[in-house]
Amino acid sequence: MPGLIPDLVSGILWPHWALIVAALAAGVLAVSCLLCAICCCCQRCRHRKKPQDKVAMGLGSVCSSTTTHLVQPDVENVDSSLGGPRQWGRIQLSLEYGFGSQEIRVGLKQAADLRAKGMADPYARVSVSTQAGRRHETKVHHGTLCPVFEETCSFHVLPAELPSATLKVQVLDFKRFSEHEPLGELCLPLGTLDPQHVMEHWYQLGPPGTNEAEQMGELCLSLRYVPSSGCLTVVVLEARGLSSELAEPYVKVQLMLNQKKWKKKKTSTKKGTTAPYFNEAFTFLVPFSQVQNVDLVLAVWVRGLQLRAEPLGKVLLGPRASGQPLQHWADMLAHARRPITQWHCLQPSKEVDRILALQPRLRLPVPRP
CATH class of the missing domain: 2.60.40.150 (C2 domain)
Structure with a gap:
């Protein structure tokens, strides 16, 4: 009917600017809903086309040499290049x-x-x-x-x-x-x-x-030094990798002062094992003024079938040592009152005696029945 809309508008108590704002808000809402619907439709179309477009493609299928040099190589090429002559340094x-x-x-x-x-x-x-x-x-x-x-x-x-x-x-x-x-x-x-x-x-x-050096076996020990009291604590923990022919291994702990034999102790004997567990502690009184003149030698001895003990290998620690034993001794002095534990490879007894300038003992022949 003519004049209906103007009569309805005039009958509403809202001001004209409020009506304009409401109309704009309704338009923006309608446009947003339309855009969301379009995006959903496009997403579904992409998901449907993805299985058809999924094609594996490597560098071998590319004929252009320029493209091959510019693209990152395959994983197989990287793994093969690691086997070059410079991989070990x-x-x-x-x-x-x-x-x-x-x-x-x-x-x-x-x-x-x-x-x-x-x-x-x-x-x-x-x-x-x-x-x-x-x-x-x-x-x-x-x-x-x-x-x-x-x-x-x-x-x-x-x-x-x-x-x-x-x-x-x-x-x-x-x-x-x-x-x-x-x-x-x-x-x-x-x-x-x-x-x-x-x-x-x-x-x-x-x-x-x-590593041939580790075939003789290894010895685990702990060192702790207290400068105020001069107590050097040596804990013989365990050994491993000893020869299978050994019967009764034990460890001798020897302390040397100014290249002369000073004090010595030994652990108990473990029977029928190539990986003995000792966990025995020994304490030596070493004044702080003499700690740089002390050499610590731990020797693994065995008593075979002939009831005669022979040294299997030795570990030298102290100022005249080198490598890991010297590092272990330095760590003990740097961290006073704290036990420092480490594994050590056994060295030949003659080599340790040569460093300590020890003369080998003359053995008397054992009479055989």
């Missing part, structure tokens, strides 16, 4: 042979690009094939993959043995309570080198091999 060595002293002088400079899971605590172990059991261990460098050693060691090699001798350098990751993880290894034939000149080169590390 490098080590810098200097070699010098003295004909007068008949010694090969090895200078451990530094290592770089070591491969480990995160940061490592690397150290190096050096040995020569002509001297079985003789080895040198560097200081442990914490939290780095590029350690700087700057250490020197020497090995006695006769000129006739030089062409067949092999220098072996192992880089290991130090673990205080578990087996040390090998990071790389270098086997360098000394016969290919010129002994008349000092040579310093970077060498590529190869994959680590078997």
Whole structure:
């Protein structure tokens, strides 16, 4: 009917501006609902087309060489590239042979690009094939993959043995309570080198091999020193990896002062085991003024079927030690009144006696029935 809408508008008590605002709000709401409906429809269409468009595509199907170089390589290519010659890192060595002293002088400079899971605590172990059991261990460098050693060691090699001798350098990751993880290894034939000149080169590390030094066994011990009272507490915890032919292993703890035998004690004997558990503590009174003149030697002895005890291996700790034993001794002095526990590889008894300048005892022949 003509005039109906103006009559209805005039009958509403709201002001004109309120009506305009309500009309605009209704329009905005309608447009929003329409856009939402359109978006939902598009999403459904995409989900329906996705299974048809899902096609696997690799770099092998691309013919253009330019595209292949610009795109990131596949996972298989990355894994294969890790097997290159630089995966184990490098080590810098200097070699010098003295004909007068008949010694090969090895200078451990530094290592770089070591491969480990995160940061490592690397150290190096050096040995020569002509001297079985003789080895040198560097200081442990914490939290780095590029350690700087700057250490020197020497090995006695006769000129006739030089062409067949092999220098072996192992880089290991130090673990205080578990087996040390090998990071790389270098086997360098000394016969290919010129002994008349000092040579310093970077060498590529190869994959680590078997560790012969740990075949003798390992010993776990704890050290604690109290400077105020001068109490040195040595706790022999356990051993592992001993020879299967051993019958009754035990440990001798010997303290030396100024390269002379001072005090000694020993643990109880464990029968029929290659992994004995001792957990025995020994206390020595060592004044703080003499702690730098003390050497601690722990020897694993065995009593075989012939009822004669023989030393299987020894561990030397103190100022004259090297490698991990020296680090253990330094940690004990740096953390006074706190027990420091660590595993140690057994060294040959003759090697420890040579470092301590001990003379071997003359054994009397045992009469046989």
